[in-house]
Amino acid sequence: MSDLREQLRRIETSAPPDLWREIEMRATKNRPEIEPSVIVFRPRGAQVRRRVAAGLLAAAVFALTAVVVWEASRSAVVPRPKPPQGTIPTGWEKCTNASHGYSIAYPGDWYTTDVFDGASDPANACQWFSLDPFGPRGNVVSEGWGYPFEVAIRGPFDQVREQELDPEIADVIVEENLLVKGHRAVRVEYETLIDLIGETDMHYEYLIELDAERTLIVHTTTTRGVTGVYADNKVVVDRAVDTLQFLADSSSAS
Numbered sequence: 001m002s003d004l005r006e007q008l009r010r011i012e013t014s015a016p017p018d019l020w021r022e023i024e025m026r027a028t029k030n031r032p033e034i035e036p037s038v039i040v041f042r043p044r045g046a047q048v049r050r051r052v053a054a055g056l057l058a059a060a061v062f063a064l065t066a067v068v069v070w071e072a073s074r075s076a077v078v079p080r081p082k083p084p085q086g087t088i089p090t091g092w093e094k095c096t097n098a099s100h101g102y103s104i105a106y107p108g109d110w111y112t113t114d115v116f117d118g119a120s121d122p123a124n125a126c127q128w129f130s131l132d133p134f135g136p137r138g139n140v141v142s143e144g145w146g147y148p149f150e151v152a153i154r155g156p157f158d159q160v161r162e163q164e165l166d167p168e169i170a171d172v173i174v175e176e177n178l179l180v181k182g183h184r185a186v187r188v189e190y191e192t193l194i195d196l197i198g199e200t201d202m203h204y205e206y207l208i209e210l211d212a213e214r215t216l217i218v219h220t221t222t223t224r225g226v227t228g229v230y231a232d233n234k235v236v237v238d239r240a241v242d243t244l245q246f247l248a249d250s251s252s253a254s
Contacts, residue, residue: 088243095126098247100153102126102216105243107236110149116141127151129236131228146198146224148233149240152217157209160217161186164207169194181246184209198224204234206241211248218244 088094088105095112096103099122106112106129113134114125128134128141129149154160165172165188174189185208192200198221205219218241220226220233 089239092239092243094243096247097123097126097151099123099125100214100216101210101247102151103243103245103247104151104218104240106149106240113141146226148220148226148228149236150217150219152219153210154215154217156213157184157207157215160215161207164188164205165190170203180206180208180241181244181249183246192223195223202230204230204237206237208241208244210246216244 091108092105093108094103094105104126106126110129110131111133112126112129114120114122115134116124124141127150128147129151130147134141164170165175170190170192172188172190174187176187178185178187185206187206189202189204191202194200201222203219203221203223205217208216208218210216218237220230220237222230226233
C-alpha cells in the first residue's frame with residue numbers, strides 16, 4: 001500500500017510530458033523523402049515575392065524577345081528600290097507618239113494600235129493597250145475606251161483635275177501629288193458615282209501636265225468591258241508611267 005501511495009505522489013508532483021515535441025520527432029522520423037518534382041509550400045510572403053520576381057523576369061524576357069524580333073524583321077525586309085523614271089522593264093516595248101510628244105512602254109506580250117475606226121493615224125499611236133489583239137487588222141478600236149491600259153490627251157491640268165475628281169461624280173480614295181519627269185502630276189483612285197459610258201466602279205489614273213494647255217492621262221478601270229485583273233492592270237499603269245519620256249523636254253535639253 002505504501003508503494004502505491006508513493007507512485008501516486010510522484011505522478012502528482014512530476015511535470016507533464018511534452019507531447020508536441022514527441023509528435024514532431026515521430027513525424028520527422030517517419031517523413032518520406034520528397035521527390036524533386038514535389039512542390040514545397042512556402043509562407044505566403046515568400047510566395048508573393050517569388051511570383052512578383054517571376055512576373056518581372058517574364059516581362060523582361062518578353063521585351064527582349066520583342067526587340068530581337070523587331071530588329072530581325074527590320075533587317076530582313078529590304079524595300080525594293082524603285083527603278084528610275086524612264087527605265088524600261090525587261091520584256092517591255094517602247095511606243096512613241098510624236099504628234100503629242102511622248103513615249104511610253106508597255107508589256108511586250110500586249111498589243112497596241114494606231115488604227116481608230118478603221119483608219120491608221122500616227123496621232124492615235126500609244127493610246128490603247130490590250131492583252132488581246134485589236135482584231136485581225138488592228139481596226140476594232142471604235143470608241144477610244146474600254147482597254148486595261150489607256151492613254152488620253154485632255155485640256156489644262158487644273159481643269160481636268162477638277163472635272164475628274166468632282167465630288168458629285170467621284171468618291172476619291174487616293175489623291176497623291178507628285179512629279180513625273182519634272183511635270184506636275186497627281187495619282188488618283190476613285191469610285192464613280194455617275195458614269196455616262198459604263199457601269200459605276202473603280203478607276204485608277206495619273207494626270208500629268210504636258211504643258212499649259214494639255215494633260216496626259218494614263219488610266220485603267222474595272223468598268224467599260226475592260227479585261228484582265230484590276231490590281232494587275234494598276235501595276236502595269238504604275239510601271240508604264242515610270243517609263244514616260246516627253247519629247248519636248250528632250251529637244252530643249254539638247
